[in-house]
Amino acid sequence: MRLLARLRAAEGADVAVASWLAVECAGQRLLLPLAQAGEIFSWSGVQPVPHARSWFLGVANLRGVLNGVIDLAVLLGSPQPRTEQALAGCALLTLGAVLEVNAALLVDRFIGLRGTQDFAGDEEPVPGAAAWIGACRLDAQGERWQIIDLQTLARDAAFLNISA
Numbered sequence: 001m002r003l004l005a006r007l008r009a010a011e012g013a014d015v016a017v018a019s020w021l022a023v024e025c026a027g028q029r030l031l032l033p034l035a036q037a038g039e040i041f042s043w044s045g046v047q048p049v050p051h052a053r054s055w056f057l058g059v060a061n062l063r064g065v066l067n068g069v070i071d072l073a074v075l076l077g078s079p080q081p082r083t084e085q086a087l088a089g090c091a092l093l094t095l096g097a098v099l100e101v102n103a104a105l106l107v108d109r110f111i112g113l114r115g116t117q118d119f120a121g122d123e124e125p126v127p128g129a130a131a132w133i134g135a136c137r138l139d140a141q142g143e144r145w146q147i148i149d150l151q152t153l154a155r156d157a158a159f160l161n162i163s164a
Contacts, residue, residue, distance in 0.1 A: 018113035021093070022145065025107045026073035026080065029145045031114060031137060032105075036150035038094030039063070040110065043087055049162070056162040060092065060104060067094055067104040068162065072148075075159075099154040119145070132156055 020031035039062070046058030046069045055074035059066050069092065073080065082090075092104040123136040123144070134147035153159055 018115045020114045020145075020147070022111035022114045023093070023107040024109050024111055026076060026078035028076065029111070029143060030072075030107075031145045031147045032093065032150055033147075034113070036096045036099060036154075038096045038104075041092040041094070041104065043090045043092060043106070051164050052162045053164050057106060062092065062094060062104060065102060067092075067102045069104050069106055070159075072105045072107055095150055095154055099151055101154040101160075103154070114145070130156070130158075132159075 018034060021034055021037050023030050023032060041060075041062050044060065046060045048058040049056060049068075052058075055071050057069040057071050060069050061067075071082070073082075087106075090106050090108055091110060092106055093110075094104045095101050118139060119137040120140050121138040123138065125133055125135050132149045132153035134149050137145045137147065139145065
C-alpha cells in the first residue's frame with residue numbers, strides 16, 4: 001500500500017529522469033541511450049577472431065552468452081592501440097536484448113547517468129558522419145557529449161560485417 005502511495009506522489013513530482021549512459025572512450029564523452037544498453041561487465045579478455053576488422057577484438061563469454069567485442073574507440077576512428085594494462089581498466093557494455101545483436105562495446109570508463117536536464121544545448125551531427133553518430137549535447141560547462149544511436153549501429157551493414 002505504501003508503494004502505491006509513493007508511486008502516485010512521484011507522478012506529480014518534478015523527478016529527473018536519466019536517458020543516457022555517459023561514458024568516456026578515446027578522450028571523447030559519449031551518450032548511449034539507456035533503453036538500448038544492456039549490462040556492464042569488467043574487462044576479462046577475449047578470444048581473438050582471425051581476419052576480423054581492427055575494431056573487432058574477438059568474442060567474450062558474458063553470463064554464458066557469446067558476444068562479439070567491439071573496441072568503440074577504434075570504431076570511432078582512434079588509431080591508438082591499447083596495451084594490456086590499458087585494457088585492464090576498461091569495461092564492456094552489452095547492447096540491449098531488444099537490439100537482437102550479441103555484441104559488447106569496450107569503453108574506457110563509465111561516467112554515470114545523464115538526462116535532458118543535464119544539458120544546455122545541442123549541435124547538429126557532423127556532415128558525412130555515420131548514421132549511428134547522432135547530435136552532440138552541450139552541458140552547462142560547454143563540454144560536448146556525442147550521442148551514439150546503438151539501435152542504428154546494430155543495424156549498420158558495416159558494423160555487422162566483421163571480416164577484414
